[in-house]
Amino acid sequence: MRIRATVAAVSGALALSAFVVPGAHAAGSAGSSSYRADVAKVQEAARAASGKTAFTGSTGAVTGDPYALNVTFSNIKVNGGKAIPVGISNHVAVPVTYTLTHAADVDITAGDFLNGPYLYKGSYDAPVNELFGDAPGTCTATSATVASCEGDIDIYPAEGELINSDAGAWKAAGLAIAWNGQDPDDPNLDLSKVGVADQGGFTSPNVERYSKLTVNAAPEPVKKGKTVTVTGKLSRANWEDNAYHGYTVQPVSLQFRKKTSSTYTTIKTIKSDSTGNLKTTTTATVDGYFRYSFAGTSTTPAVNATGDYVDVQ
Incomplete structure (x- = not known):
């Protein structure tokens, strides 16, 4: 048991090998110990x-x-x-x-x-x-x-x-x-x-685990009524190899806002693939921004991609 405010039952021996104490950034306290x-x-x-x-x-x-x-x-x-x-x-x-x-x-x-x-x-x-x-x-x-x-x-x-x-x-x-x-x-x-x-x-x-989300809408520009292909990737921090890897099979919303608006509206929801990649299509109607939006989970925060502007002609 650990020492609590109401319990004191500990040994006098001190062994530090089982407890990792980062030394390079440890701040000083009383005496010479961190x-x-x-x-x-x-x-x-x-x-x-x-x-x-x-x-x-x-x-x-x-x-x-x-x-x-x-x-x-x-x-x-x-x-x-x-x-x-x-x-x-x-x-x-x-x-x-x-x-x-x-x-x-x-x-x-x-x-x-x-x-x-x-x-x-x-x-x-x-x-x-x-x-x-x-x-x-x-x-x-x-x-x-x-x-x-x-x-x-x-x-x-x-x-x-x-x-x-x-x-x-x-x-x-x-x-x-x-x-x-x-x-x-x-x-x-x-x-x-x-x-x-x-x-x-x-x-x-x-x-x-910190998350990242990208988006790319193509072609740019595009004719009105033609298909826009929207790709991207959802990834998150891997604390064991210090890299970002795809967050797989997660629901991600494709959203759009008109050039004259400040509000995004969800067009559809898709799932990331086995490597975290995202791909779907939609129809070009007016000038505006496409983005992907991830609502987050208990282990990974919500994140929105920066909107990608598409000029519709």
Whole structure:
């Protein structure tokens, strides 16, 4: 089990090999450790205690078990409630707001008090993947024991943080660590002096594979009453080879708007083929723009192609 706000049953041994901590972009926190590395230490200890990961050894003489920190999270809102599209290379910073409530004896202004949001895929007790921020969240006290906080969850798809099966539903959580003067890098760290609160089960929007859609209408120009052939392709990010591949057998609408209008109207709906390609025909009537429109799925965002103008003579 992970450490929760009400449970502290973790081992003193720390094994970091099972937790990937991106180092090139990790932001610094208290001491010489990065925030992600600090989180890794705490969560790896908790998983090892539950038998979910094996120890691979640690240097020094780490002792003690972290205690349950009297901190709880609420009102976690990820990305304003909107889905999170992720491509193949660009860093995605996902904003999160939340409320942190703490006991009067917990000093959230201490330099080595860290807290922040994260996302997890699968169950809270045994997640198949997790996404964290590069830096801890920042909080503003609204009372003696309540603070309004915000932070980012940083996603780097080009660094292997996601696989294709990760697309879809995730949950949100909050984590707080009070190091209380302990050095996270000390090989003789006394964990009994470190407080931890980890609380999950919050709603999060889906993490989605970024989509692209193209269109080409021909011939241009075309005589009125003649056939226009409209081709295109629907593709989406593949997080495992960092490329875009056709999204197959998906319903896509062919739409048209007159040159004098700002509104598209659906002409027909077709399906992408086995490689994501699209092709259909229609009759030329007036000057205007053709485009394809994809409504999206739980794993892939909606997308509209840029309209292709056809001059009808």
